[in-house]
Amino acid sequence: MDLIIRCEGFEQKFGGLRYEVRRSWVVNGDRYETTRGWEYDHLGLQTAAWQDLGSGGWYFEWTGERVSKPCRDLIHTDGSVGTDIDGGSPYLPVAPSLPHLIESHALTDSVAMWKPWPMDSLAASAIELLDGLVEVPEASWGSSRWRLSDTVAVMDYDRWDHKNPRRRTLVWSREEAGHRQVQAVLDGWQHQDQGDAVTPGGTTS
Numbered sequence: 001m002d003l004i005i006r007c008e009g010f011e012q013k014f015g016g017l018r019y020e021v022r023r024s025w026v027v028n029g030d031r032y033e034t035t036r037g038w039e040y041d042h043l044g045l046q047t048a049a050w051q052d053l054g055s056g057g058w059y060f061e062w063t064g065e066r067v068s069k070p071c072r073d074l075i076h077t078d079g080s081v082g083t084d085i086d087g088g089s090p091y092l093p094v095a096p097s098l099p100h101l102i103e104s105h106a107l108t109d110s111v112a113m114w115k116p117w118p119m120d121s122l123a124a125s126a127i128e129l130l131d132g133l134v135e136v137p138e139a140s141w142g143s144s145r146w147r148l149s150d151t152v153a154v155m156d157y158d159r160w161d162h163k164n165p166r167r168r169t170l171v172w173s174r175e176e177a178g179h180r181q182v183q184a185v186l187d188g189w190q191h192q193d194q195g196d197a198v199t200p201g202g203t204t205s
Contacts, residue, residue, distance in 0.1 A: 022112035151178025
């Protein structure tokens, strides 16, 4: 019954929703941009569903991101959104709810035209030096967090790779004020990092 209620609720509230999400990032000095479509549909009576033997409840597939991939986009009867990594693994939650996922997509799209900084160029300690950043709770959760000011955006998230689990950080800025703020913190952090690695005698520690 919970599965039927969740499927019907999804169809009534989100069925037919369509939008595109633009993304931008920098790797090795090169800027990359993508645009991916999202479709909020399931397959009616043909929708596949599975029992969650680990946490209880059920989860079912929906269209989700329109891109070739080995995994499925899934929705759990507890309200969370997830995936199964390779089409056969246990359910892995990636967002606490569809509204959280949609809000995160909206922010990702809105900063896509800002200046992206190299991935992981700023450590967590350096990002704390950026003034004015405020967490966006409606687009954030344990494994993914958005922080914003008028001219700087920061998103950090956990990778899905179980063999190489780690936190990644993306930073964007707009207008000269935002660019200067990020550059100043980056320069200061790099200078401090280099200083920590050099002993008074001039040799690296």
